Amino acid sequence: MTYCVGLRLNSGLIMLSDTRTNAGLDNISVYRKMFTFEVPGERAMVLLTAGNLSITQTVIAKLRHAIGDEEAEERSILRAESMLDVAETIGSILNRVSVEINLKMGSMSQSATASMLLAGQRKGGSPRLFLIYQEGNFIEATADTPYLQIGEHKYGKPILDRVVSPETSLEDGRKAVLLSMDSTLRSNLSVGMPLDLAVIETDQYCINSVERIEAGDPHFSAMSDAWSQVLREGFASLPQQQGCWAE
């Protein structure tokens, strides 16, 4: 399992992923699910992946191959004319790879799925955030729904619904995605540390930061503890409601 979340705020794009990959509960590994693509001053993109590792690794390899080789079958996403073009290119590769791998899996009565989050901005365009399905189609974050999630999305959704809007600052957005991840880490063992967090500020056309947050990171632990305290104290401060049995 996986949890990845992206925010499209007025001030920029924030992307967060975990790194746990597992084949059964007894075979757990750390794999990076965040991939960055950049021409500083011209375009910056972050891709997060969820699902079958053989699909996502093949897609990333094909994207990189196309960047390095002008003769490659695929189009380089560093030369695409818009973020929409990039989403279409990735969607088409993801679909082709998924179909190929599922043909093999099908012969063993198995199937594999994958999906991706793409965030980025190109000079002349606005910052955009897409969720790309393995069928190759995609949806985009809007002002009404400024975040997108893939993987184990349920535990971490309530906090996003309550605090994230397009006006949210980058600092608050960072807090929100980390708290959303914290709730998910607590509830689903197949989502695990370390975390990768990237920020693309609006109209900077570069990846302004990429951090790896390791297990036991003192800032993350302090935030997690402070949030637990907020919830417990807030719960205690809610007015008592008399149930009928107390009459």
Next chain:
Amino acid sequence: MTYCVGLRLNSGLIMLSDTRTNAGLDNISVYRKMFTFEVPGERAMVLLTAGNLSITQTVIAKLRHAIGDEEAEERSILRAESMLDVAETIGSILNRVSVEINLKMGSMSQSATASMLLAGQRKGGSPRLFLIYQEGNFIEATADTPYLQIGEHKYGKPILDRVVSPETSLEDGRKAVLLSMDSTLRSNLSVGMPLDLAVIETDQYCINSVERIEAGDPHFSAMSDAWSQVLREGFASLPQQQGCWAE
């Protein structure tokens, strides 16, 4: 979909269910999912149901039939010698009904599932809470895990994990299950008001209260709003963490 939750606290048992039943998004009805069985002063039990309505209604009908008719094929749960016996009786009926209905469904390449929460106490025994699977087997709440859920359990789990322990008071337990339901109602349209909430205090051998909480209930709405405020203010009060982009 459905969300039902039960708490086994030292001071008593608390059971909460929603009432929404749907066959597709365009066919939504209100059905009670809470059923109470009582011999005041001797035993009190609350059963919550999730899953296929044709299964759960048939199980409830058979349980009631056995209570009214000593000659019935099934054993009356009002005459069972312990809560464990009650769980076994319900499990065995649930399994038999599920198998019968799935035989019919199988011929149409369909299947149906159901599960139940059973809470109760019998004079001479302690308060117990069970989750009964459609295979007929069951698990029981313990001091380590004093709550059990069926249906759409993910959105409402984080708050239970943080605030519920066997020492929790009935008033706080009531708040906790209602907040857990509130998070679920906000995130899953197939879980809906009104709610049914029942309390069995320890060593009273009666159902101390059954409430129906309607949509727009002023106490529930006030609690829901207060909790949103706790989360937003708590979020704002968390210390800012400097991301690397802010250096």
